[in-house]
Amino acid sequence: MEKELANLRARVEQLERELLIARSSATPAPILESAELSTPDLPLPLADYRRYGRQMILEGFGLPGQLKLKNASVLVVGAGGLGCPALQHLAAAGVGSIGIVDHDTVELSNLQRQILHTDTRIGWAKALSAKAALSEINPSVKVTAYVTSLDSTNARALLSQYALVLDCTDNPQARYLLSDMCSELRVPLVSGAAMRYDGQLCTYNLGEDGPCYRCLFPRPPKPETVGTCEDVGVLGVVTGVIGTLQAMEAIKIIVGMNNSRPSLLVFSALSTPPFRTVRIRGKRIDCAACGSEVHRRDKIEETDYVSFCGGNLPDWEQTGLVAGQARISPQDLNETIATFGTISVPFKLIDVRSSAEFGICHLPSSENIPLKTLLKDPARHVPLDPSTPTFVVCRLGNDSQIAVEALRKVAPSGDAVIRDLVGGLRAWSSVVDSSFPVY
Ligand SMILES: Nc1ncnc2c1ncn2[C@@H]1O[C@H](COP(=O)(O)OP(=O)(O)OP(=O)(O)O)[C@@H](O)[C@H]1O
Numbered sequence: 001m002e003k004e005l006a007n008l009r010a011r012v013e014q015l016e017r018e019l020l021i022a023r024s025s026a027t028p029a030p031i032l033e034s035a036e037l038s039t040p041d042l043p044l045p046l047a048d049y050r051r052y053g054r055q056m057i058l059e060g061f062g063l064p065g066q067l068k069l070k071n072a073s074v075l076v077v078g079a080g081g082l083g084c085p086a087l088q089h090l091a092a093a094g095v096g097s098i099g100i101v102d103h104d105t106v107e108l109s110n111l112q113r114q115i116l117h118t119d120t121r122i123g124w125a126k127a128l129s130a131k132a133a134l135s136e137i138n139p140s141v142k143v144t145a146y147v148t149s150l151d152s153t154n155a156r157a158l159l160s161q162y163a164l165v166l167d168c169t170d171n172p173q174a175r176y177l178l179s180d181m182c183s184e185l186r187v188p189l190v191s192g193a194a195m196r197y198d199g200q201l202c203t204y205n206l207g208e209d210g211p212c213y214r215c216l217f218p219r220p221p222k223p224e225t226v227g228t229c230e231d232v233g234v235l236g237v238v239t240g241v242i243g244t245l246q247a248m249e250a251i252k253i254i255v256g257m258n259n260s261r262p263s264l265l266v267f268s269a270l271s272t273p274p275f276r277t278v279r280i281r282g283k284r285i286d287c288a289a290c291g292s293e294v295h296r297r298d299k300i301e302e303t304d305y306v307s308f309c310g311g312n313l314p315d316w317e318q319t320g321l322v323a324g325q326a327r328i329s330p331q332d333l334n335e336t337i338a339t340f341g342t343i344s345v346p347f348k349l350i351d352v353r354s355s356a357e358f359g360i361c362h363l364p365s366s367e368n369i370p371l372k373t374l375l376k377d378p379a380r381h382v383p384l385d386p387s388t389p390t391f392v393v394c395r396l397g398n399d400s401q402i403a404v405e406a407l408r409k410v411a412p413s414g415d416a417v418i419r420d421l422v423g424g425l426r427a428w429s430s431v432v433d434s435s436f437p438v439y
């Protein structure tokens with residue numbers, strides 16, 4: 001009996017060894033593409049159940065929600081600070097067809113917030129860089145990149161291919177154009193804006209009664225009051241928050257989970273609480289874009305959006321706000337400062353940037369008087385001795401001209417030397433001292 005048991009044990013051990021050998025020499029099972037795995041009676045490829053499972057199990061979302069996303073088409077205008085996070089989430093969530101419009105190229109200064117672009121893609125068209133990033137996140141999404149600026153000549157053709165539009169641009173011209181076109185095509189428009197520590201989110205043309213951008217803002221802001229992120233700064237997380245919320249709203253609209261009561265979401269990173277929702281009125285009957293027939297314009301082409309928004313701001317570097325003799329080139333300022341230093345001539349060097357910017361970098365011996373402070377009381381900042389030369393610098397050479405104009409008006413003598421640095425500290429860096437930081 002014992003011998004039989006020992007034989008049996010030996011036989012089992014032999015079988016186990018054979019099994020191990022057989023397993024280790026077997027060819028690994030091929031990894032099938034998700035399409036190969038899809039079964040004719042499943043509405044999604046098999047792998048998509050795993051990819052989107054975490055959102056498909058949500059109450060109110062489910063398989064129908066995922067199928068709606070798969071069949072949806074969304075156009076994102078602007079692949080910058082807002083567009084990048086919005087696109088990232090739309091693609092990751094499985095929106096079937098995504099269009100990206102942007103005429104610009106990726107720059108080093110974009111990477112702090114435009115999170116789909118990378119160091120190695122500096123110089124690429126943003127639309128193509130974003131498309132490359134999305135194909136890595138979710139290769140099954142169809143992404144079409146349009147390397148062009150959206151304007152009244154191409155807007156209708158582009159927008160009419162999509163069921164939903166995201167405004168991720170940064171200028172009033174684009175906002176009015178997008179809003180007008182979306183009201184004409186009756187397409188919802190999810191609009192975002194971000195600057196400094198603050199942001200806003202609003203969805204236009206939602207349902208029968210949803211207002212358009214023009215209903216809320218019939219007149220554009222004065223061009224000189226429109227700041228840009230380059231001028232006033234923006235925290236990358238703020239564009240991240242708003243862009244992500246734009247994707248959230250888009251997904252809610254596509255899946256049918258949105259609340260169609262018009263409202264404006266205001267975000268302020270430094271306030272407590274940081275979010276506020278402001279109820280807004282519905283469509284204006286007298287709106288030129290979406291109002292009743294009597295008030296509505298017939299054709300979108302009738303509006304020149306650039307002049308409607310007050311035209312482009314003058315490029316003072318080119319045209320000059322102050323006359324040529326009131327200006328000094330970077331080379332001449334450099335030589336003048338050196339000579340004055342050698343022969344001990346006193347002079348005044350005023351830097352009119354904000355104190356934050358002055359703190360980043362400044363010229364030795366310059367004094368920080370922010371433009372706003374200087375303009376409040378220019379007489380206080382003119383040298384008492386009219387023979388003391390005064391030079392004014394800023395970042396790009398625009399604010400310094402405003403300061404020089406104000407100082408010259410109150411100068412005790414018309415002969416006083418008061419000049420601004422042409423091209424600002426950016427020109428100083430490129431012409432005189434390449435080690436001076438550019439930001
Ligand atoms: N009419 C338009 N058509 C297409 N893209 C647009 C249009 N207007 C603006 N954009 C794009 O919208 C994006 C706005 O993003 P954002 O302001 O973060 O970028 P930026 O202009 O590169 O920023 P910065 O002010 O730092 O240079 C930009 O990429 C810009 O090219």
Ligand SMILES: [Zn+2]
Nearest residue numbers: 212215287290
């Ligand atoms: Zn309207």
